[in-house]
Amino acid sequence: MALLSKLPHIGTTIFTVMSKLATDHHAINLSQGFPGFDCYPYLQDLVSEYMRKGYNQYAPMSGVPILKNRLAEKTENLYDVSFDPETEITIVSGATEAIFAAVTAVVRRGDEVILLEPAYDSYAPAIELNGGVPVYVSLNLPDFSVDWQKVKDAITDKTRLIMINTPHNPCGYVWTQNDLDILAELIEDEDIYLISDEVYEHITFDNRNHLPLFTHPVLKEKTFTCGSFGKTFHITGWKIGYCLAPKKLSTEFRKIHQFLTFSTSTPMQYALADFMKEPSRYLFLNEFYQKKRDLFCEGLKQTPFRFSPTQGSFFQVVEYGHLSSEKDFDLAVRLTKEIGVASIPISAFYHDQKDHKLLRFCFAKDDEVLEEALGQLSKATF
Secondary structure, three states: OOOOOOOOOOOHHHHHHHHHHHHHHHOOOOOOOOOOOOHHHHHHHHHHHHOOOOOOOOOOOOOOOOHHHHHHHHHHHHHHHHOOOOOOOOOOOOOHHHHHHHHHOOOOOOOOEEEEEEOOOOOHHHHHOOOEEEEEEEEEOOOOOOHHHHHHHHOOOOEEEEEOOOOOOOOOOOOOOHHHHHHHHHHHHOEEEEEEEEOOOOEEEEOOOOOOHHHHHHHHHHHHEEEEHHHHHHHHHHHHHHEEEOOHHHHHHHHHOOOOOOOOEEEEHHHHHHOOOHHHHHHHHEEEEEOOOOHHHHHHHOOOOOOOOOOOOOOOEEEEOOOOOOOHHHHHHHHHHHHOOEEEHHHHHHHOOOOOOOOEOOOOOOOOHHHHHHHHOOOOOO
């Protein structure tokens, strides 16, 4: 009997493809978005400590209380916004799970969901698996800001949800207060929900401030805010994230979460709660990554690429359309094979593989690795 695929047009993710290519050709992997350095040894020690103490069984479905309390304290201190840790904060197995659970909670068959492209590649499949219809709105070039007239034009009586990502992956745009105000005006009187992917909340540059959607009173009541400890504490392999949402939204979210993963690693939750007692462990992350961004951008000046320094995240986009008409995927493959540096073609983040001649590089690597990669990129030929 033939198996009828629920995602017939989906293949292997571009991240897997390029990372494998980097491994096969012994290239420097600046493609997949993970830090090239380990997490803090003290955090590892805390995990071991809680494992030895016997914290090795199921955690509560919504997360261990101390970690939820710590998140509530952080949100109150940083943004002056309160969430009830018992009813409005849920610990999950990675932000990708949070996004899928939130989509599942609100999207019904035939509902339309607005995606701002280029968009992270897990969004559309989550929508389609729940019977929703992705509606694509392109971001403005070259800064990838939001074209609000296009968003307004895309809203119909079938619009159920809008997906937000700030700081933006792959292109680094950081939302402004004006963005929040316009969005609030558009949806205030509409039955439209929001999912805000904010995993890079602590990685913004040049004195920009991250503005969570929940800092706007209109948006807070409609928003599932999805975050990640992985990007903040260099532990992407732990797959621990969270969702902040009003009680009525969290109730529906948890109904889905309990049948996806039910709960998340117990000793790691306790370790993170202890680790977060010291706010400096996340408050100065932007300074740490700005040094890497600046180092990488300074080196890019010695290459033929054009670029504007990214506003946030740990990705830098470069443009090569002035050099070649080569497809971005082909160039990414060629650079991996010929000069030993792997990147991600931005066309992979468009549903129709729209090619603006852009590549994305991850600079969350040791300085020595970045300098070696930049030396290789300076040898790129077109």
